[in-house]
Amino acid sequence: MLKIGxxxxxxxxxxxxxxxxxxxxLFGKKLVIFFYPKANTPxxxxxxxxxxxxxSKLKKAGFQIVGISADSVKRQKSFHEKxxxxxxxxxxxxHEVIEKFGVWQEKNTFGKTYMGIVRTTFLFNENGICTGVxxxxxxxxxxxxxxxxx
Numbered sequence: 001m002l003k004i005g006x007x008x009x010x011x012x013x014x015x016x017x018x019x020x021x022x023x024x025x026l027f028g029k030k031l032v033i034f035f036y037p038k039a040n041t042p043x044x045x046x047x048x049x050x051x052x053x054x055x056s057k058l059k060k061a062g063f064q065i066v067g068i069s070a071d072s073v074k075r076q077k078s079f080h081e082k083x084x085x086x087x088x089x090x091x092x093x094x095h096e097v098i099e100k101f102g103v104w105q106e107k108n109t110f111g112k113t114y115m116g117i118v119r120t121t122f123l124f125n126e127n128g129i130c131t132g133v134x135x136x137x138x139x140x141x142x143x144x145x146x147x148x149x150x
Contacts, residue, residue: 001102008128009100013090016080031124037117039071039079047139054143
């Protein structure tokens with residue numbers, strides 16, 4: 001898994017509108033990238049809405065926000081529109097970026113073992129260097145967890 005001090009991996013993914021977003025274009029501001037397992041599921045919705053509800057506090061702290069999951073662009077768009085998110089959701093159906101960040105891992109739910117996205121939030125400085133990793137994300141207070149790292 002990516003750790004503090006690591007440089008953001010180089011990537012290009014499509015956002016909810018099908019527009020390309022390059023990691024190199026995200027430099028210049030502090031950045032939060034949060035990985036979530038699946039759009040429109042209960043816990044992921046709580047997390048994404050908590051971040052959206054507190055977007056002004058996050059922006060005031062200097063952060064730009066990006067969410068990433070393995071959902072299709074179409075599914076990201078539906079999720080984005082349903083909740084009027086004020087940040088981009090990126091589609092990584094091939095798990096390329098998910099794997100670069102190290103969040104595609106074996107999971108165990110109700111005794112069933114499978115591969116999936118481990119809910120994780122990464123913080124980067126203006127130069128794309130990782131300054132924080134939140135691996136124990138609490139969906140209801142995700143934005144507070146981010147702001148506590150400042």
